[in-house]
Amino acid sequence: MFLHLGCGISVHVSDIIGIFDLDNASTSRITRDFLKAAEQDGMVVPVGSELPKSLVVCCPKGSWQRVYISPLAPSTLAGRLDAILSAFSLL
Numbered sequence: 001m002f003l004h005l006g007c008g009i010s011v012h013v014s015d016i017i018g019i020f021d022l023d024n025a026s027t028s029r030i031t032r033d034f035l036k037a038a039e040q041d042g043m044v045v046p047v048g049s050e051l052p053k054s055l056v057v058c059c060p061k062g063s064w065q066r067v068y069i070s071p072l073a074p075s076t077l078a079g080r081l082d083a084i085l086s087a088f089s090l091l
Contacts, residue, residue, distance in 0.1 A: 003077065005070040007048035010057050012073050013084055017065075022073045037040040038067045047071060 002010040025031045027041045035055075036042050043065055046052070050071035070077065 003081055005047045005054075005056060005068050006029060006072045009045070009068065011056065011066075011068065012060065013081065015058040015060045016081070017057040017059055018082070019074050019077050020057070022052050022055045022069070024047065025055055035067065038043045038065070043067050044069060061077075072091055 001013045003013055003016065004010045005072045020031075026035070035044070041064075044067045047068055047070040052069040052071055054068075054070040054072055054077055055075065056070055058064070058068065072090040
């Protein structure tokens with residue numbers, strides 16, 4: 001199962017560590033430091049060129065951590081994730 005983050009980019013649901021509101025998260029110095037380090041390590045993946053709204057942290061098995069910066073609202077992504085997980089639990 002995959003979650004679409006926008007602009008044709010999807011991530012496997014099991015790889016998602018968290019979905020965060022970029023406006024709220026970026027007010028914390030710790031989060032800003034985390035994003036700076038992730039960017040320096042080449043782990044940040046921008047999703048499109050629109051105004052970013054969400055921060056999606058993923059850690060694929062056997063791979064390096066990825067931080068996706070998505071133009072979709074965190075509530076939109078969370079709703080999609082809930083729908084996916086609900087459909088999966090019905091099987």
